[in-house]
Amino acid sequence: MATTKWAIDPTHSExxxxxxxxxxxxxxxxxxxxxxxxxxxxxxxxxxTFEFSTKTASLTTGNPDRDLHLSSGDFFDAEKYPNINFISTSYTKVSEGEYKLTGDLTLRGTTKEVTLDVEFHGTALDPWGNKKAGFGITGKINRKDWGLNWNSALEAGGVLVGEEVKLHIELQFVKQ
Structure with a gap:
């Protein structure tokens, strides 16, 4: 069987x-x-198989002060660690259109295995004849597993920033 390569369509992905x-x-x-x-x-x-990388400095939350703090050494340390990378190690069918995607996530110089839930939306041709494939990906990670430890105690109890990070990813690929 021939190998097919697919590239991300960034204008239709998040x-x-x-x-x-x-x-x-x-x-x-x-x-x-x-x-x-x-x-x-x-x-x-x-x-x-899937590979993904993002520029940590491209993070936006809609608040420039918060974005600057998240890019600092307290969190992502974007200057020292400019990229977040993911390389899949397995992609397993659970049921029709549902998969488990396992791979190595590297963040702040630390690599840990993560498993994400994938909903395969299928393939279709766009109006220009390009074959596209769509995916919805969700998962949870604990930010402290990658050294994102900064926090501040609240006077009434608890902390300012939760440890669990929920991932919500929509990807559209274009057949090459």
């Missing part, structure tokens, strides 16, 4: 996350600069 703030609300953010590729056998995604 890499987002949510973290608890003050233990009762969520702060959302996203990365604006990212790159991803997938490889399949023919056009079949049942045994796909």
């Amino acid at each position: 890499i987002g996350f949510k973290v608890k703030h003050m233990m009762f609300t969520n702060v959302s953010g996203k990365f604006q600069e990212f790159h991803a590729i997938a490889e399949t056998e023919e056009d079949l995604f049942d045994k796909a």
Whole structure:
């Protein structure tokens, strides 16, 4: 079988996350600069491999002061660690259109295995004849596993920033 390469369509993709703030609300953010590729056998995604990277400095939460703090050494340390990388190690079918994507996530110089839930939306031709494939990916990680330890205790109890990070990713690939 021939290998097919797929490149990310960044205008139709989004890499987002949510973290608890003050233990009762969520702060959302996203990365604006990212790159991803997938490889399949023919056009079949049942045994796909994925690679992803994003520029940590491209993070935005809609608040410039918060973004600056998140890029600092307290969190992502974007100057020292300019990229977040993910390389898949397995892609396993759970049921029709649902998969588990396992791989190595490297953040702040630390690599840990993560498993994410994938909803494969299918493939279609766009109006210009390009074959596209769509995915919805969700998961949770503990930011402290990658050394993002900064926090501040609240006077009423609890902490300012939650440890659990919820990932919400929409990817659209274009067949090369």
